[in-house]
Amino acid sequence: MSHAYLRGTLLLLLALVLGFALMGFEMLGSRYLYPYFGGGINTWASLIATVLVALMLGYLIGGALVDRTMSPRLCGGLLVVAGVYLFTIPLWVDPLFGWILTAIGDGMAGIVFAATILLLLPLTLMSVFTPFAVRLLLVSISFGGRIVSYVYGVSTIGNVLGTLVTTFTLVPSFGSRALTMVFAAVTIACGLLMVVANRYLHGEKA
Secondary structure: OOHHHHHHHHHHHHHHHHHHHHHHHHHHHHHHHHHHHOOOHHHHHHHHHHHHHHHHHHHHHHHHHHHHOOOHHHHHHHHHHHHHHHHHHHHHHHHHHHHHHHHOOOOHHHHHHHHHHHHHHHHHHHHOHHHHHHHHHOOOHHHHHHHHHHHHHHHHHHHHHHHHHHHHHHHHHHOHHHHHHHHHHHHHHHHHHHHHOHHHHOOOOO
16 A cells, blocks of 8 residues: 555544544533533533534634644644643533632523633644644645545544444443543544654655
8 A cells, every 4th residue: 555545544544533532522511511501502502602613713723834834743732732631621620610600600601601611722722633634635736625525524424423422322331521531542642643653644754
């Protein structure tokens, strides 16, 4: 198999895994918010809106960064930061959400604020990967449409699997906090892989 084929396969595999982790953690987000703000439509609206904003910011930031420096190492470093943030969440989420409930209340402002603190930073940093993957795979404008469709298609498959498997299998089996640690470890591992394989993913044969 060619170097380009293996490199493309690795990037698409990363897109699948990160897509799974991103939507899996959104599902966990509802579990963290529920004891304080309930599980109704207001909570879900805040979660979905926060995730969409995070995706938008991640795509914008990732696109700007990859045009300046097409460095897998930079993207990997941002993924590591996202994973470390996820690792810390069980340490502060209960006292912080309790304070938000007391100080701001359980209305729109309180729920949106809590969802933003919980999700915005890590999911934004995870979303940076997508434009990096597109640019790293783009060897010719002639194949641009297909490359974009591959990356977003595979990432969306990961999103769907992350939503369903997390909700119906992983949460009942392991619980929210343990799964948060798993998603954190997976995100860090993906980031470290990009750092270590920087030259390879950039298209250079080491």
